[in-house]
Amino acid sequence: MTQYCCIFCKSDDREFTSREHVVPESLGNSEHILPRGIVCDWCNNYFARKVEAPVLNSAFFTQARNRTGIPNKRRNIPPIDVLSYPVALHLQLAASTGGDRSIYAANDSDNDAFVDMITKRKRFSVVFPVPKLPSGRLFARFLAMMALEAWAKTILDANGDLHGDLIDKPELDEIRGFARFGTGADAWVYASRRLYAEDHHFVDDDGSTFDVLHEYTLLYTDANELYFVIAILGIEFAINLGGPEIDGYNDWLKSNAGRSPLYPNGM
Ligand SMILES: [Zn+2]
Numbered sequence: 001m002t003q004y005c006c007i008f009c010k011s012d013d014r015e016f017t018s019r020e021h022v023v024p025e026s027l028g029n030s031e032h033i034l035p036r037g038i039v040c041d042w043c044n045n046y047f048a049r050k051v052e053a054p055v056l057n058s059a060f061f062t063q064a065r066n067r068t069g070i071p072n073k074r075r076n077i078p079p080i081d082v083l084s085y086p087v088a089l090h091l092q093l094a095a096s097t098g099g100d101r102s103i104y105a106a107n108d109s110d111n112d113a114f115v116d117m118i119t120k121r122k123r124f125s126v127v128f129p130v131p132k133l134p135s136g137r138l139f140a141r142f143l144a145m146m147a148l149e150a151w152a153k154t155i156l157d158a159n160g161d162l163h164g165d166l167i168d169k170p171e172l173d174e175i176r177g178f179a180r181f182g183t184g185a186d187a188w189v190y191a192s193r194r195l196y197a198e199d200h201h202f203v204d205d206d207g208s209t210f211d212v213l214h215e216y217t218l219l220y221t222d223a224n225e226l227y228f229v230i231a232i233l234g235i236e237f238a239i240n241l242g243g244p245e246i247d248g249y250n251d252w253l254k255s256n257a258g259r260s261p262l263y264p265n266g267m
Pocket residue numbers: 006007008009010011039040041042043044
């Protein structure tokens with residue numbers, strides 16, 4: 001491809017200075033990256049501020065990143081808010097990239113009361129809030145963004161026709177508008193289910209273990225539907241690039257014994 005053209009706004013004359021991560025860096029992705037010229041700076045900045053930041057800074061992802069020790073771009077792991085008991089104090093639990101953990105009084109807490117508690121009491125407990133996933137619509141747009149970028153990456157890797165199969169394809173205009181401008185469907189339904197524990201260690205052929213933070217694939221069904229399927233921290237999500245329904249994916253799962261397209265040979 002010689003000419004730059006944005007897969008979201010279809011502009012070819014904006015700035016294209018950034019390389020776009022298909023899965024945000026803050027989820028540990030350093031390998032699935034689109035070259036310059038595929039997502040313009042205008043769209044890239046919009047997604048960073050309005051879609052990725054609110055999803056990744058949500059309580060759900062902050063806690064998950066803290067537990068699994070995934071640093072952000074600045075190599076920080078976000079602390080999580082906890083409440084102590086029996087002395088009720090707002091505390092923060094921090095993690096370092098080296099695996100150390102520390103606990104301290106939050107800015108709005110009485111530090112003297114915290115010091116008093118840890119020095120005078122033999123034991124105290126901390127309570128973790130258990131957050132839900134961020135709101136459905138925002139999270140669906142996050143999935144839609146990654147779906148189109150993953151499709152672009154697949155086409156580029158195969159030396160395919162980015163214009164014919166993505167940019168100029170009218171069947172993809174609905175998801176394009178939904179991801180980038182929030183237009184169209186009120187609710188873009190996606191599938192989600194837990195595949196494995198968040199801290200599951202996979203074993204390699206040579207016996208070494210590794211963590212899979214995210215893994216994705218594109219699935220073409222017999223009904224000619226295209227699905228983006230991704231596992232993030234053990235949860236599988238699937239979204240239909242052709243429309244806001246997920247029935248075709250559920251049918252596919254039924255005829256494939258519920259196996260994830262990410263692990264066609266089982267896990
Ligand atoms: Zn753009």
